Amino acid sequence: MRVLGIDCGSQVTGFGIIDSGEQRHHLVVAGAIRPQPKKRFSEKLLEIHHELDQLIAGYGPDIMAVEDQFYFSNFRSVLKLGQVKGAVILTAARAGIPVVEYSPLEIKSAVTGYGRAEKSQVQTMVEKLLRLAAPPEPLDASDALALAICHIHTSATQVRIRAAASTAAATRHGDEPC
Amino acid sequence: MRVLGIDCGSQVTGFGIIDSGEQRHHLVVAGAIRPQPKKRFSEKLLEIHHELDQLIAGYGPDIMAVEDQFYFSNFRSVLKLGQVKGAVILTAARAGIPVVEYSPLEIKSAVTGYGRAEKSQVQTMVEKLLRLAAPPEPLDASDALALAICHIHTSATQVRIRAAASTAAATRHGDEPC
Numbered sequence: 001m002r003v004l005g006i007d008c009g010s011q012v013t014g015f016g017i018i019d020s021g022e023q024r025h026h027l028v029v030a031g032a033i034r035p036q037p038k039k040r041f042s043e044k045l046l047e048i049h050h051e052l053d054q055l056i057a058g059y060g061p062d063i064m065a066v067e068d069q070f071y072f073s074n075f076r077s078v079l080k081l082g083q084v085k086g087a088v089i090l091t092a093a094r095a096g097i098p099v100v101e102y103s104p105l106e107i108k109s110a111v112t113g114y115g116r117a118e119k120s121q122v123q124t125m126v127e128k129l130l131r132l133a134a135p136p137e138p139l140d141a142s143d144a145l146a147l148a149i150c151h152i153h154t155s156a157t158q159v160r161i162r163a164a165a166s167t168a169a170a171t172r173h174g175d176e177p178c
Numbered sequence: 179m180r181v182l183g184i185d186c187g188s189q190v191t192g193f194g195i196i197d198s199g200e201q202r203h204h205l206v207v208a209g210a211i212r213p214q215p216k217k218r219f220s221e222k223l224l225e226i227h228h229e230l231d232q233l234i235a236g237y238g239p240d241i242m243a244v245e246d247q248f249y250f251s252n253f254r255s256v257l258k259l260g261q262v263k264g265a266v267i268l269t270a271a272r273a274g275i276p277v278v279e280y281s282p283l284e285i286k287s288a289v290t291g292y293g294r295a296e297k298s299q300v301q302t303m304v305e306k307l308l309r310l311a312a313p314p315e316p317l318d319a320s321d322a323l324a325l326a327i328c329h330i331h332t333s334a335t336q337v338r339i340r341a342a343a344s345t346a347a348a349t350r351h352g353d354e355p356c
Contacts, residue, residue, distance in 0.1 A: 082264060087268040
């Protein structure tokens with residue numbers, strides 16, 4: 001499975017693509033989209049859209065993971081971030097790629113095992129899990145990779161839960177009197 | 179000038195296109211996009227995008243006007259609305275159409291002359307200004323038409339201000355000693 005994580009932002013939008021393996025995950029590409037500051041907001045959205053379109057066309061991810069925010073300090077920032085997120089989700093939808101969302105608590109738990117981990121702890125764990133020589137930079141790219149890892153771990157857990165439930169059901173069925 | 183107004187919403191997105199004339203404005207088309215409720219959010223954005231794309235291709239507006247919200251009762255609703263707005267702005271940007279934003283106060287002032295007008299008063303004024311036989315329905319379409327009217331009136335005012343400033347400058351220039 002090839003997973004694209006996107007950390008949305010109007011100034012910097014981080015991206016990271018990971019291939020999940022049986023035992024290990026492999027970094028494919030990571031970086032950040034930085035729209036030119038002097039551009040109008042609609043042109044910034046267009047730049048993010050075009051760069052993301054190229055990433056999708058070039059690397060063919062199976063799924064995209066974005067953050068499901070639920071708290072902000074002010075309305076202006078949430079509205080702006082929401083607009084970037086809308087453009088990012090639409091870009092994936094246009095390319096036929098399903099979109100999943102994870103809360104910050106889910107991401108931190110999946111990557112570090114602790115839902116209230118600091119950003120630096122998440123970055124260190126991303127470095128270790130992907131066996132990188134240095135922490136992924138910028139932080140936006142690291143957060144995007146954390147999103148992709150979160151999806152891979154969560155999917156694997158769901159597969160294990162379904163397998164366990166299936167085994168338990170088969171056992172119960174076998175125990176039934178004839 | 180042909181103006182497309184869009185009233186963003188994840189359940190209902192109103193639209194309205196108006197041609198501005200010397201003395202009168204003419205309604206071209208108005209209505210609402212209602213994504214299927216059972217769809218995933220990304221598919222709703224895609225549906226809004228496709229319908230808006232068709233509107234733009236079919237009617238060729240020169241500019242798009244959207245509302246610049248600044249107050250909401252909760253973060254979840256503002257985040258969702260922001261995502262729809264991002265998808266709508268990206269759709270216009272992809273089609274090469276400039277996007278302008280107006281606050282609720284600017285819209286109400288431009289349409290009714292009173293910044294704190296009720297929604298029903300705005301609807302009545304839209305009906306009168308466009309010489310319609312009945313108030314435009316649904317309210318989302320009426321709000322979209324109000325946005326388009328706001329842009330037409332604001333542009334006309336700016337043209338008059340520029341003309342007056344130009345005349346004043348020419349007069350001052352003429353008064354200058356040789």
